[in-house]
Amino acid sequence: xxxxxxxxxxxxxxxxxxxxTGTALLPESIVWLVIAGTVSAAGGQLGxxxxxxxxxxxxxxxxxxxxMIAIIVVVHRLLSHDFPSLAAPRALIISFAxxxxxxxxxxxxxxxxxxxxxxxxxxxxxxxxALQGLVWVSLTSLYFASREQFLTERSRLLDEQAQxxxxxxxxxxxxxxIAYELAETIGDRLQASVSRSRALITxxxxxxxSEQALRRVAASLREAIEQDIRPISHALWGEAPSDQVKMTLxxxxxxxxxxRPYPVALGMTIGFLFVGPMAISMPxxxxxxxxxxxxxxxxxxxxxxxxxIVRTRGVADPSTYWAGLIAASSFAAVPPFIxxxxxxxxxxAFYWAAFCSLGTAxxxxxxxxxxxxxxxxxxxxARAMYSLTGAEVTQRVRARKLAEASxxxxxxxxxxxxxxxxxxxxxxxxxxxQNNREGALEALHRLDELLETPLLGAxxxxxTHLDTGLEGIVREWSAVVDVQLTLEVxxxxxxxxxxxxxxxxxxxxxxxxxxxxxxxxxxxVRQVEDAIVVRVVNDGEIPAGGLAGLGSRWLDSVSxxxxxxxxxxxxxxxxxxxxxxxxxxxxxxx
Amino acid sequence: xxxxxSGALRIMVVExxxxxxxxxxxxxxxxxxxxxxxxxxxxxxxxxARTGNPEAAVLDLDLGxxxxxxxxxxxxxxxxxxxxxxxxxxxxSPRLLSLQAPDLPPRTVFMRKRDVKSIADLTRALxxxxxxxxxxxxxxxxxxxxxxxxxxxxxxxxxxxxTNAEIARRRQVSERAVEQMMRRIAxxxxxxxxxxxxxxxxxxRAYLEMTGNVTR
Numbered sequence: 025x026x027x028x029x030x031x032x033x034x035x036x037x038x039x040x041x042x043x044x045t046g047t048a049l050l051p052e053s054i055v056w057l058v059i060a061g062t063v064s065a066a067g068g069q070l071g072x073x074x075x076x077x078x079x080x081x082x083x084x085x086x087x088x089x090x091x092m093i094a095i096i097v098v099v100h101r102l103l104s105h106d107f108p109s110l111a112a113p114r115a116l117i118i119s120f121a122x123x124x125x126x127x128x129x130x131x132x133x134x135x136x137x138x139x140x141x142x143x144x145x146x147x148x149x150x151x152x153x154a155l156q157g158l159v160w161v162s163l164t165s166l167y168f169a170s171r172e173q174f175l176t177e178r179s180r181l182l183d184e185q186a187q188x189x190x191x192x193x194x195x196x197x198x199x200x201x202i203a204y205e206l207a208e209t210i211g212d213r214l215q216a217s218v219s220r221s222r223a224l225i226t227x228x229x230x231x232x233x234s235e236q237a238l239r240r241v242a243a244s245l246r247e248a249i250e251q252d253i254r255p256i257s258h259a260l261w262g263e264a265p266s267d268q269v270k271m272t273l274x275x276x277x278x279x280x281x282x283x284r285p286y287p288v289a290l291g292m293t294i295g296f297l298f299v300g301p302m303a304i305s306m307p308x309x310x311x312x313x314x315x316x317x318x319x320x321x322x323x324x325x326x327x328x329x330x331x332x333i334v335r336t337r338g339v340a341d342p343s344t345y346w347a348g349l350i351a352a353s354s355f356a357a358v359p360p361f362i363x364x365x366x367x368x369x370x371x372x373a374f375y376w377a378a379f380c381s382l383g384t385a386x387x388x389x390x391x392x393x394x395x396x397x398x399x400x401x402x403x404x405x406a407r408a409m410y411s412l413t414g415a416e417v418t419q420r421v422r423a424r425k426l427a428e429a430s431x432x433x434x435x436x437x438x439x440x441x442x443x444x445x446x447x448x449x450x451x452x453x454x455x456x457x458q459n460n461r462e463g464a465l466e467a468l469h470r471l472d473e474l475l476e477t478p479l480l481g482a483x484x485x486x487x488t489h490l491d492t493g494l495e496g497i498v499r500e501w502s503a504v505v506d507v508q509l510t511l512e513v514x515x516x517x518x519x520x521x522x523x524x525x526x527x528x529x530x531x532x533x534x535x536x537x538x539x540x541x542x543x544x545x546x547x548x549v550r551q552v553e554d555a556i557v558v559r560v561v562n563d564g565e566i567p568a569g570g571l572a573g574l575g576s577r578w579l580d581s582v583s584x585x586x587x588x589x590x591x592x593x594x595x596x597x598x599x600x601x602x603x604x605x606x607x608x609x610x611x612x613x614x
Numbered sequence: 615x616x617x618x619x620s621g622a623l624r625i626m627v628v629e630x631x632x633x634x635x636x637x638x639x640x641x642x643x644x645x646x647x648x649x650x651x652x653x654x655x656x657x658x659x660x661x662x663a664r665t666g667n668p669e670a671a672v673l674d675l676d677l678g679x680x681x682x683x684x685x686x687x688x689x690x691x692x693x694x695x696x697x698x699x700x701x702x703x704x705x706x707s708p709r710l711l712s713l714q715a716p717d718l719p720p721r722t723v724f725m726r727k728r729d730v731k732s733i734a735d736l737t738r739a740l741x742x743x744x745x746x747x748x749x750x751x752x753x754x755x756x757x758x759x760x761x762x763x764x765x766x767x768x769x770x771x772x773x774x775x776x777t778n779a780e781i782a783r784r785r786q787v788s789e790r791a792v793e794q795m796m797r798r799i800a801x802x803x804x805x806x807x808x809x810x811x812x813x814x815x816x817x818x819r820a821y822l823e824m825t826g827n828v829t830r
């Protein structure tokens with residue numbers, strides 16, 4: 025690159041940066057307010073409007089609309105401190121281009137198809153165009169700025185999901201590999217161990233069918249392992265709620281208004297194109313009132329539906345929607361009440377009805393946008409983060425289940441089976457020593473029973489309920505430590521994170537006994553508004569540096585921000601508190 | 615003390631697998647022991663200990679969820695300081711069951727199931743555990759003894775399929791520290807520095823071998 029070109033590039037970058045920074049400091053709608061007002065006022069002064077009153081009304085409308093947009097943008101920026109520049113030069117340029125194209129196309133189309141003598145005559149296009157441009161600039165810049173955040177967040181989530189999936193797959197594959205290897209090893213060991221006794225048995229008791237039995241054991245063992253692992257693996261994968269982390273529509277909604285500005289901007293533009301001018305040409309104030317009422321009812325209905333959706337998803341405060349309703353309806357009501365009738369025809373009235381519907385639809389969308397941008401955004405994002413954390417917990421539990429299945433598989437194969445092998449070997453040996461033919465036959469019969477035993481029956485998915493599961497844990501640990509349980513969760517059958525809670529309780533007691541040398545442990549599990557809190561208090565010593573990194577399997581599956589281990593207010597006690605976020609729909613299912 | 619000759623020595627057996635438990639109890643009875651109770655879990659074990667007043671216990675180390683054999687051994691010893699304890703397991707070391715497992719109480723005999731060639735081996739172990747002069751934990755050295763807790767934790771994580779990054783995150787150390795530790799483990803295992811051998815698979819094999827899963 026030549027020095028001149030380098031300098032030019034650097035200069036352009038500086039200018040670009042300066043424009044971006046400068047325009048970011050000024051809400052662009054204020055800029056457009058000045059432009060629209062100036063143009064409208066100038067038009068009125070130049071006599072381009074039908075009357076000075078219409079020119080003045082055009083100016084007032086532009087002022088009102090621009091002010092609203094400005095307020096929205098300013099409030100929005102105040103609420104979202106980390107929002108990037110809303111008026112990047114790129115957004116300004118593209119918004120002008122889109123606005124121009126849309127305006128030319130729509131005006132041309134409707135001017136020919138719909139003969140509206142009072143619409144878009146002369147100077148009205150000036151302020152209507154300014155208004156549209158204002159809306160486009162504001163919303164397009166919002167769109168670009170928020171889209172960048174949205175893409176970043178989406179990329180992060182998908183990357184995290186991929187890591188979880190890969191890890192789970194890895195564990196699943198490893199569990200299979202372990203199982204096959206175990207099948208080989210245990211089959212061989214079974215054969216080798218019992219072969220030691222076979223000579224004794226054959227010699228002293230005259231039995232010669234032991235080798236055949238062993239072959240059947242080893243072969244069936246391999247076959248059973250192969251057949252059993254697959255359905256268990258499928259069962260684990262089948263029940264995994266994988267759509268929790270994928271970027272589904274509900275997830276996008278939980279992320280707030282990120283994907284909305286584009287259709288919202290389109291709706292608002294269409295609405296502004298028609299509602300204002302149509303209201304101006306009302307034949308009678310009664311029609312204007314009716315229009316207002318229709319808009320109010322339609323907006324109310326739309327808000328009711330939106331509110332139900334939002335309540336179901338648990339992402340927004342309904343009061344902000346009512347605030348939006350009042351704001352939008354007030355705005356919609358201004359033109360009909362201010363302007364007198366301009367003498368419509370029947371066809372005008374027909375088209376008014378059609379355009380009124382379009383305008384109402386646009387108002388619904390804009391109302392939603394206003395509430396989304398102002399009052400609810402912070403809550404939406406906060407709630408979305410909770411939801412994501414909840415989904416993350418679910419994913420980690422799923423990975424944990426796979427690891428647990430792998431562990432159970434290994435344990436069942438090597439501990440249980442190997443133990444039985446040892447026991448049968450002892451019996452065979454004893455039978456041989458005592459010249460006990462019946463005993464030897466019984467031992468060989470037990471070998472056959474191994475074939476009939478469901479090999480992996482213990483690995484079926486755990487369906488333990490919260491109360492019975494916790495009681496079982498407390499019952500077992502009460503043998504070695506004094507354990508007290510308090511459970512305040514209404515729906516113990518469908519309690520979210522049941523396995524997670526049981527795992528944490530088990531691990532917390534084990535740590536209290538083994539690490540902290542506790543003699544008493546109190547477990548308190550209760551549901552609060554949006555989470556289940558597991559609190560475990562023991563009278564032992566607090567481990568230096570907490571539990572992180574000590575192989576705490578269940579706590580590792582909880583977000584570090586959601587658990588703490590610290591001394592209690594009363595001396596000599598240690599408190600572990602784990603917070604498991606609950607999705608709104610799960611909380612509603614209580 | 616000749617245990618087999620005593621005839622009436624009271625023994626309890628704690629093993630979660632029913633068939634193994636009954637076979638073991640049956641074999642011990644035929645050797646002349648008085649098996650006062652069989653238990654499959656910690657709660658059952660402590661109940662048997664209270665009602666049967668055993669003089670020795672044969673404990674499986676891995677009892678599934680809940681307290682393990684080491685926890686029960688400590689509780690039994692607190693209840694009866696003189697009780698003899700034999701821990702029978704597939705693991706090379708209690709640390710392989712859980713790094714958080716408590717130390718076994720003194721005068722405990724730690725036996726691997728694969729080392730029990732005959733009932734006489736178990737009888738000898740019981741006799742040793744009852745011997746007042748016995749000090750510390752009696753265990754034949756296994757491969758696990760040459761590794762620290764941290765190294766065993768790394769090996770277990772590798773065997774579970776975790777990446778170095780995830781291991782580092784969980785242990786709150788750098789990935790570089792995990793890599794260095796894995797190199798030291800490989801040196802200790804004398805793994806061939808050969809590109810045809812996958813080091814993670816070799817570490818997994820070694821870990822499984824120590825837990826009684828794989829034989830070389």
